[in-house]
Amino acid sequence: MWFTTKMRLLAISFFFIAIAYVQSQPTDGYVLEKDVGIAYKLVYQAQNGTKAKEYGEQEGAKLAVPKSEEEYALIQKIVRHMHFPSVVNAEIKLIAWLGINNLKNYKVWKNIDGQNIEDTGFHTWTGQDNGRGYSDDPAEPHCAGVDAINPGLRDWWCHRRQPYVCQKTVNPV
Numbered sequence: 221m222w223f224t225t226k227m228r229l230l231a232i233s234f235f236f237i238a239i240a241y242v243q244s245q246p247t248d249g250y251v252l253e254k255d256v257g258i259a260y261k262l263v264y265q266a267q268n269g270t271k272a273k274e275y276g277e278q279e280g281a282k283l284a285v286p287k288s289e290e291e292y293a294l295i296q297k298i299v300r301h302m303h304f305p306s307v308v309n310a311e312i313k314l315i316a317w318l319g320i321n322n323l324k325n326y327k328v329w330k331n332i333d334g335q336n337i338e339d340t341g342f343h344t345w346t347g348q349d350n351g352r353g354y355s356d357d358p359a360e361p362h363c364a365g366v367d368a369i370n371p372g373l374r375d376w377w378c379h380r381r382q383p384y385v386c387q388k389t390v391n392p393v
C-alpha cells in the first residue's frame with residue numbers, strides 16, 4: 221500500500237517534469253540545446269545560399285553560425301543525423317548551409333551579422349583549400365557550410381541548393 225502510493229507520487233512528479241520540459245521547447249521543429257541556449261533546426265527543402273538566408277529570416281530565425289567548438293559540434297551532430305532521403309531538391313546532399321559567406325569581400329569571411337568570423341570564437345576550416353577566398357570570381361565558392369564529418373567549415377558555391385541549419389537564440393529561463 222505504502223509502496224503503490226509512493227510509486228504513484230513518483231509517476232505524477234515525472235509527469236509534471238515532462239510537461240515542464242516539453243513547454244520549455246520551441247514547438248516549431250527547433251530543438252533546444254540547453255547548454256548553449258540556442259535552438260536549431262535542419263531544413264530539408266534545399267535552397268541556394270541566398271534563399272536559405274531569406275527563409276530563415278521569415279521564420280524569425282537565422283542561418284546557424286557556430287561561434288565556438290561546442291556550437292560547431294552541436295550543429296554538426298544535427299547534420300550527421302540528417303535523413304538523406306528526406307532532402308528535397310539538392311544535387312549533393314552532403315553539405316548544409318551556415319550563415320557565413322565572403323560575398324562582400326572575398327578576403328574576409330563574415331557571418332550574417334557582419335562579423336569577421338575570425339573574431340567570433342570559431343573559424344576553423346576543413347583542410348588546406350577551404351576558406352581561402354582566392355578571388356571574387358563567382359565561379360569560386362563564396363558561401364560556407366558544414367558536412368557530417370569534417371572538423372571545420374567547408375566553402376561551397378552559393379548558387380547550389382543545399383539543406384540548411386537555422387537557429388533561434390533562446391533566452392535563459
Ligand SMILES: *[C@@H]1O[C@H](CO)[C@@H](O)[C@H](O)[C@H]1NC(C)=O
Pocket residue numbers: 268269270271378379380
Ligand atoms: C537562388 O534561388 C532563387 C530562386 O529559388 C533565384 O531567384 C536566385 O537567382 C538564386 N540565386 C543564386 C545566386 O543562384
